[in-house]
Amino acid sequence: MSLWDKLATLGGWLLALLWIAPLAYAVWTAFHPAAYETHFDLLAPLTLENFPAAWVQAPFARYFLNTVILVTVILAVQLVLGTFAAFAFARLRFPGKQVLFLLVLLQLMVMPDVLLVENYRTMRILGLTDSIMGIGLPYMASAFFIFLLRQTFLQVPTELDDAARIEGASLLTLIRRVYVPLAKPTYVAFGLISVSAHWNNYVWPLIITNSVSARPLTVGLSIFSASDSGVHWSVINAATLMTSGPLLVGFLLFQRAFVQSFMRAGIK
Amino acid sequence: MRRETIHAWLMLLPALVVLATFMHVPAVETIIASFWSTARGARPSHFVGLKNYERMIADPVFWQAMRNNLVYALVTVPLSMGLALVMALLVQGRVAGRAFLRMAFFTPTVLPLIAVANIWIFFYTPGFGLIDQIRGLFGLHAQNLLGTGSTALYAVAAVAVWKEAGFFMIFYLAALQTIPTTLIEAARLEGASRWQIFRRITLPMIMPTTLFISVNAVIDAVRLVDHIFQMTQGGPDNATNILFFYIYRVGFQFWDTAYAATLTVVMIVILSLLALGQVVLIDRRVHYK
Numbered sequence: 001m002s003l004w005d006k007l008a009t010l011g012g013w014l015l016a017l018l019w020i021a022p023l024a025y026a027v028w029t030a031f032h033p034a035a036y037e038t039h040f041d042l043l044a045p046l047t048l049e050n051f052p053a054a055w056v057q058a059p060f061a062r063y064f065l066n067t068v069i070l071v072t073v074i075l076a077v078q079l080v081l082g083t084f085a086a087f088a089f090a091r092l093r094f095p096g097k098q099v100l101f102l103l104v105l106l107q108l109m110v111m112p113d114v115l116l117v118e119n120y121r122t123m124r125i126l127g128l129t130d131s132i133m134g135i136g137l138p139y140m141a142s143a144f145f146i147f148l149l150r151q152t153f154l155q156v157p158t159e160l161d162d163a164a165r166i167e168g169a170s171l172l173t174l175i176r177r178v179y180v181p182l183a184k185p186t187y188v189a190f191g192l193i194s195v196s197a198h199w200n201n202y203v204w205p206l207i208i209t210n211s212v213s214a215r216p217l218t219v220g221l222s223i224f225s226a227s228d229s230g231v232h233w234s235v236i237n238a239a240t241l242m243t244s245g246p247l248l249v250g251f252l253l254f255q256r257a258f259v260q261s262f263m264r265a266g267i268k
Numbered sequence: 269m270r271r272e273t274i275h276a277w278l279m280l281l282p283a284l285v286v287l288a289t290f291m292h293v294p295a296v297e298t299i300i301a302s303f304w305s306t307a308r309g310a311r312p313s314h315f316v317g318l319k320n321y322e323r324m325i326a327d328p329v330f331w332q333a334m335r336n337n338l339v340y341a342l343v344t345v346p347l348s349m350g351l352a353l354v355m356a357l358l359v360q361g362r363v364a365g366r367a368f369l370r371m372a373f374f375t376p377t378v379l380p381l382i383a384v385a386n387i388w389i390f391f392y393t394p395g396f397g398l399i400d401q402i403r404g405l406f407g408l409h410a411q412n413l414l415g416t417g418s419t420a421l422y423a424v425a426a427v428a429v430w431k432e433a434g435f436f437m438i439f440y441l442a443a444l445q446t447i448p449t450t451l452i453e454a455a456r457l458e459g460a461s462r463w464q465i466f467r468r469i470t471l472p473m474i475m476p477t478t479l480f481i482s483v484n485a486v487i488d489a490v491r492l493v494d495h496i497f498q499m500t501q502g503g504p505d506n507a508t509n510i511l512f513f514y515i516y517r518v519g520f521q522f523w524d525t526a527y528a529a530t531l532t533v534v535m536i537v538i539l540s541l542l543a544l545g546q547v548v549l550i551d552r553r554v555h556y557k
Binding site: 004005008009011012013015016017019020022023025026029080081082084085087088089092093094095097100103104106107108109110111112113114115116117118119120121122137138140141143146171196199200202203206207217218221222225226233236237240241243244247248251252255259 | 276280290301370382391398493520
């Protein structure tokens with residue numbers, strides 16, 4: 001190992017430790033009694049009490065349920081709508097295709113969360129304020145996914161397509177039996193991106209919800225930690241970890257898939 | 269009509285309806301609303317021409333939000349991109365424990381920005397937070413970084429850098445892997461130094477990725493404000509008020525929807541210009557290859 005490699009290793013580890021420190025400190029306080037939250041002591045007693053304490057001080061069970069329903073419904077609808085749209089753009093000929101595709105791609109720059117005021121008005125007209133549907137509906141067609149999947153579908157060999165059609169397969173069968181199986185990596189990649197994006201989304205859910213029955217975890221967490229009721233930091237940190245927990249665990253388990261998904265989506 | 273056309277329309281219709289309802293129509297409505305007044309009680313909304321825009325130009329808070337947003341972007345974009353490149357080079361190189369480094373750099377990306385804000389508020393707490401405790405070790409007095417006008421914007425920018433650098437690292441990692449090793453070996457045989465290889469081979473080869481990331485980083489600097497809600501509420505005295513947060517405040521705290529629409533038009537214009545820039549850049553990347 002050259003001197004340069006040794007220096008790089010040292011610098012790399014220092015940066016990595018610095019980078020993980022905020023999270024490590026949050027984990028540390030969450031597992032120790034409140035008395036230790038402002039002074040670090042290696043021998044401080046461990047405790048699990050902060051987690052149940054947070055759990056009962058706010059309706060986190062309901063927030064979890066809301067978030068899980070939200071990300072599941074959004075992803076399911078995105079996948080179905082996106083598959084049909086991507087197939088039409090990739091393999092069907094019809095007038096106005098270019099214009100329509102450009103109109104879809106517009107969403108890449110004017111994301112739904114930018115148009116807060118008008119979308120809020122629309123939801124009021126539809127009677128969907130303060131509902132999980134109201135949070136999710138604007139995101140159910142993803143231009144990013146349609147674009148990504150169209151690129152994948154374009155790479156499916158036309159011979160496969162022709163063969164299936166000659167055997168008399170309908171378009172729906174063709175999509176289900178040929179295109180979807182071949183595009184599996186794209187589905188996985190987008191699935192991870194969509195779930196983490198909507199699990200973490202905050203501004204739009206904050207605006208559109210105002211009761212426990214619809215609030216997702218992010219909004220619930222912000223209300224819980226902003227309350228001036230003298231909640232201990234160790235409890236707030238426990239709640240913070242709890243709400244990000246499933247994503248964190250999922251990420252650590254599927255690190256490779258995660259990183260590759262983001263790469264694949266980024267390269268295009 | 270041909271059958272294929274009918275099929276195509278049937279397949280596109282659901283997605284198009286959603287997109288039109290929550291993007292195309294509201295975008296046009298936003299532009300129209302910016303020429304009308306906000307309905308107040310018994311006074312219905314009426315056409316006011318450019319009044320909202322005149323008001324915006326005379327509004328010192330608007331200009332402060334724009335200035336803040338510019339500073340915020342100038343801090344977060346180069347810093348997160350520079351760190352991302354360093355991280356990618358470290359993770360790519362022959363460093364022991366690469367898996368740990370990659371995990372350490374990427375994990376903040378997975379966390380909700382609201383959770384990240386919570387973790388960092390605790391850091392910044394005057395007197396008790398970790399930063400002040402470390403300052404205390406060196407005999408420095410406690411400081412309220414989030415509550416002081418001159419430091420608050422940088423304090424929230426640091427949070428964004430922490431969250432974003434690992435995300436951009438992924439794109440750099442992907443780009444570094446596409447550089448042919450033969451190229452670097454050849455340069456080494458010719459006696460090129462590490463710095464020369466980096467400067468003359470690596471940097472030009474990852475240029476398209478750098479452009480791609482920079483546009484995304486700027487968009488995020490305009491769009492990601494969750495932590496500002498949690499950490500400062502735009503304060504103290506508008507020191508951390510940036511454009512998107514100001515839109516929220518005007519639209520949903522002052523309920524001045526017409527003025528919020530006017531500000532949204534500015535935001536749409538900024539995002540469109542960025543997207544246009546991206547198209548031009550990606551176009552050049554195609555010619556480049």
